[in-house]
Amino acid sequence: MTKYAVIMAGGVGSRFWPRSRERNPKQLLKIIGENSMIVDTVNRLDGMVEKKNIFVVTNRLQREEIVKQLPELPQENIIEEPFGRNTAPCVGLAALFVERVEKDGVMIVLPADHLIKEKDIFQRTISKGAEFAYEKKRLVTIGIPPTRPETGYGYIQIDDSSVKEDIYKVFTFAEKPNLTTAVSFLESGDFLWNSGMFIWRADTILTEMQMFMPELYKDLMTLKPYLGTDEFASKLHLMYGRIRGISIDYGIMEKSHKVYLIKGEFSWSDVGSWEEVYQLTEKDDAGNAVTGNVYLENTKDSYIYSPDKFTAVIGAENMIVINTPDALLVCKRDMSQDVKKVVDHLKFHKVGEFL
Amino acid sequence: MTKYAVIMAGGVGSRFWPRSRERNPKQLLKIIGENSMIVDTVNRLDGMVEKKNIFVVTNRLQREEIVKQLPELPQENIIEEPFGRNTAPCVGLAALFVERVEKDGVMIVLPADHLIKEKDIFQRTISKGAEFAYEKKRLVTIGIPPTRPETGYGYIQIDDSSVKEDIYKVFTFAEKPNLTTAVSFLESGDFLWNSGMFIWRADTILTEMQMFMPELYKDLMTLKPYLGTDEFASKLHLMYGRIRGISIDYGIMEKSHKVYLIKGEFSWSDVGSWEEVYQLTEKDDAGNAVTGNVYLENTKDSYIYSPDKFTAVIGAENMIVINTPDALLVCKRDMSQDVKKVVDHLKFHKVGEFL
Numbered sequence: 115m116t117k118y119a120v121i122m123a124g125g126v127g128s129r130f131w132p133r134s135r136e137r138n139p140k141q142l143l144k145i146i147g148e149n150s151m152i153v154d155t156v157n158r159l160d161g162m163v164e165k166k167n168i169f170v171v172t173n174r175l176q177r178e179e180i181v182k183q184l185p186e187l188p189q190e191n192i193i194e195e196p197f198g199r200n201t202a203p204c205v206g207l208a209a210l211f212v213e214r215v216e217k218d219g220v221m222i223v224l225p226a227d228h229l230i231k232e233k234d235i236f237q238r239t240i241s242k243g244a245e246f247a248y249e250k251k252r253l254v255t256i257g258i259p260p261t262r263p264e265t266g267y268g269y270i271q272i273d274d275s276s277v278k279e280d281i282y283k284v285f286t287f288a289e290k291p292n293l294t295t296a297v298s299f300l301e302s303g304d305f306l307w308n309s310g311m312f313i314w315r316a317d318t319i320l321t322e323m324q325m326f327m328p329e330l331y332k333d334l335m336t337l338k339p340y341l342g343t344d345e346f347a348s349k350l351h352l353m354y355g356r357i358r359g360i361s362i363d364y365g366i367m368e369k370s371h372k373v374y375l376i377k378g379e380f381s382w383s384d385v386g387s388w389e390e391v392y393q394l395t396e397k398d399d400a401g402n403a404v405t406g407n408v409y410l411e412n413t414k415d416s417y418i419y420s421p422d423k424f425t426a427v428i429g430a431e432n433m434i435v436i437n438t439p440d441a442l443l444v445c446k447r448d449m450s451q452d453v454k455k456v457v458d459h460l461k462f463h464k465v466g467e468f469l
Numbered sequence: 470m471t472k473y474a475v476i477m478a479g480g481v482g483s484r485f486w487p488r489s490r491e492r493n494p495k496q497l498l499k500i501i502g503e504n505s506m507i508v509d510t511v512n513r514l515d516g517m518v519e520k521k522n523i524f525v526v527t528n529r530l531q532r533e534e535i536v537k538q539l540p541e542l543p544q545e546n547i548i549e550e551p552f553g554r555n556t557a558p559c560v561g562l563a564a565l566f567v568e569r570v571e572k573d574g575v576m577i578v579l580p581a582d583h584l585i586k587e588k589d590i591f592q593r594t595i596s597k598g599a600e601f602a603y604e605k606k607r608l609v610t611i612g613i614p615p616t617r618p619e620t621g622y623g624y625i626q627i628d629d630s631s632v633k634e635d636i637y638k639v640f641t642f643a644e645k646p647n648l649t650t651a652v653s654f655l656e657s658g659d660f661l662w663n664s665g666m667f668i669w670r671a672d673t674i675l676t677e678m679q680m681f682m683p684e685l686y687k688d689l690m691t692l693k694p695y696l697g698t699d700e701f702a703s704k705l706h707l708m709y710g711r712i713r714g715i716s717i718d719y720g721i722m723e724k725s726h727k728v729y730l731i732k733g734e735f736s737w738s739d740v741g742s743w744e745e746v747y748q749l750t751e752k753d754d755a756g757n758a759v760t761g762n763v764y765l766e767n768t769k770d771s772y773i774y775s776p777d778k779f780t781a782v783i784g785a786e787n788m789i790v791i792n793t794p795d796a797l798l799v800c801k802r803d804m805s806q807d808v809k810k811v812v813d814h815l816k817f818h819k820v821g822e823f824l
Binding site: 131132409411412420423424425426427428429430433435437440441442443444445446448449450452453455456459460465468 | 486487764766767775778779780781782783784785788790792795796797798799800801803804805807808810811814815820823
């Protein structure tokens with residue numbers, strides 16, 4: 115059994131504006147720690163997945179920077195989607211690439227922009243899930259035991275009689291809940307956070323796709339003969355121009371009866387907002403996290419990022435200040451979800467230079 | 470009787486950082502309205518003081534920009550102080566220049582960075598004060614009837630039996646009061662705001678200087694023969710290197726018995742902080758005053774200045790954001806006096822590029 119990694123790196127991370135831009139989105143930034151999130155994601159596979167077996171699915175705008183950040187990956191493993199079409203087409207496309215190398219290769223599907231701390235527990239979890247997925251031909255999803263009634267994540271309900279140590283049959287997928295529901299999820303004990311990480315054999319997922327997403331499957335089969343040819347890019351462009359954007363959760367995971375869950379007992383966050391970055395970053399005694407040339411006066415519980423220019427902050431509380439060469443964000447911490455609205459505004463007014 | 474204006478333009482206005490810099494201080498900026506404050510100050514004299522009779526006292530760093538902004542003034546009327554030494558030496562120096570042209574010329578001493586709205590009332594007040602100062606050889610100060618218990622201004626107490634319409638004998642000068650004192654000043658009716666504007670004959674102020682600041686007077690008399698010669702600058706440099714910085718208020722006005730006050734019944738502000746700029750600027754329905762390319766979300770009662778770069782503000786209340794090409798200020802409105810501390814910090818750490 116050979117393990118392949120498929121890193122989904124097409125997202126823009128618009129909630130990290132103005133640091134994240136179309137050409138330099140969240141997963142390519144050093145948001146927490148020394149490395150970009152995609153470099154951390156690749157490093158986390160060290161010793162478990164060979165570099166030649168790591169695929170990255172991205173888009174044209176990000177390709178150059180990804181090649182620069184991950185020079186150890188074969189360039190032909192950087193798969194370029196012509197447009198974003200959500201996760202189902204992305205997974206299907208990657209499955210074609212893996213299947214071409216090894217029909218029953220096990221695909222470990224990972225978002226490029228998640229924070230995971232304990233590499234050893236992560237690898238043990240993945241390996242166990244890969245074994246199960248390989249032997250039983252099942253779809254395995256990684257569920258994170260919730261530590262708080264989080265309303266920003268989707269949940270997965272399991273049958274709590276495990277079929278194997280730490281592996282459970284999945285009952286249902288639940289959308290992001292309201293707080294009351296999130297509290298009841300947390301109390302029930304059989305709801306886990308949907309991490310968006312999946313493990314399956316290439317042939318298994320294509321079979322499931324044939325059953326639950328027959329149109330996409332047909333398109334993929336039409337595309338398949340062009341893999342590795344000069345015509346591939348134009349055929350892919352045509353196909354992506356036609357297909358609908360559907361998530362793998364909605365398209366397959368919520369419908370298939372082969373879905374299992376393995377518990378990920380490592381620290382995990384999807385780092386979905388500046389507020390989460392603030393929470394995950396080390397603070398000084400006044401609760402401030404500061405990067406760059408910054409002067410603070412009477413300021414507390416704030417996140418200030420100003421690596422290039424001098425920034426003075428006086429009397430701020432619970433604020434986020436992101437000062438980049440051409441654009442500035444000043445945001446109350448508990449409104450950091452609204453940063454997305456700035457990007458929507460810029461798109462609507464076609465102010466491309468700040469996107 | 471000829472009127473001369475002496476515009477004191479040596480200040481840095483450090484409370485307007487990061488817009489005000491050593492080379493581009495408050496009086497040279499367009500902080501409110503279409504013109505810089507010094508241009509407004511000169512325009513306010515139109516029809517009352519001839520351009521050739523307007524002197525500006527400044528320093529080397531600001532000279533070039535002043536000449537550029539005020540091309541209609543004779544270049545030899547821009548007097549360069551080698552160092553700032555507070556207002557008494559500045560006034561004495563200007564008195565030498567005026568006295569050389571006309572011994573009993575009336576000097577109207579004006580700060581370059583005040584906001585005054587009604588030009589006609591201003592000119593009527595000045596003219597009346599100038600007549601009194603000329604005929605009676607008195608020191609006339611302009612007092613502003615207070616409209617609120619302001620703790621940011623100095624006060625002047627008058628003898629409320631006027632000696633002439635709107636002209637009063639001065640009892641005492643009072644430093645910036647605390648709020649309780651400011652309230653009692655306001656209620657008493659005989660305390661006025663010290664505007665820092667003065668009117669006197671050149672020979673009168675020099676006579677008073679001889680009596681109350683004999684050392685400075687002696688220095689000025691030693692300097693006098695060099696006026697208009699090549700040696701003047703170096704002699705002035707030597708003298709300024711030696712003398713103490715003393716305000717004209719402390720050095721003469723608080724001691725002389727010749728001090729009178731004329732009431733200035735025009736709108737006046739010394740525009741001492743970003744908070745005052747906010748108060749004096751027109752706001753939208755949410756109480757925001759915005760300059761530049763700015764996106765606001767859930768933001769109110771704030772002042773946002775970002776002419777060059779794009780700025781997004783989310784969830785801010787009562788904030789000041791000043792976004793300049795190389796430095797940023799984010800400040801709670803009621804702490805805008807502390808902006809000075811940023812400049813002190815930069816000086817202390819010798820970060821000259823942002824000063």
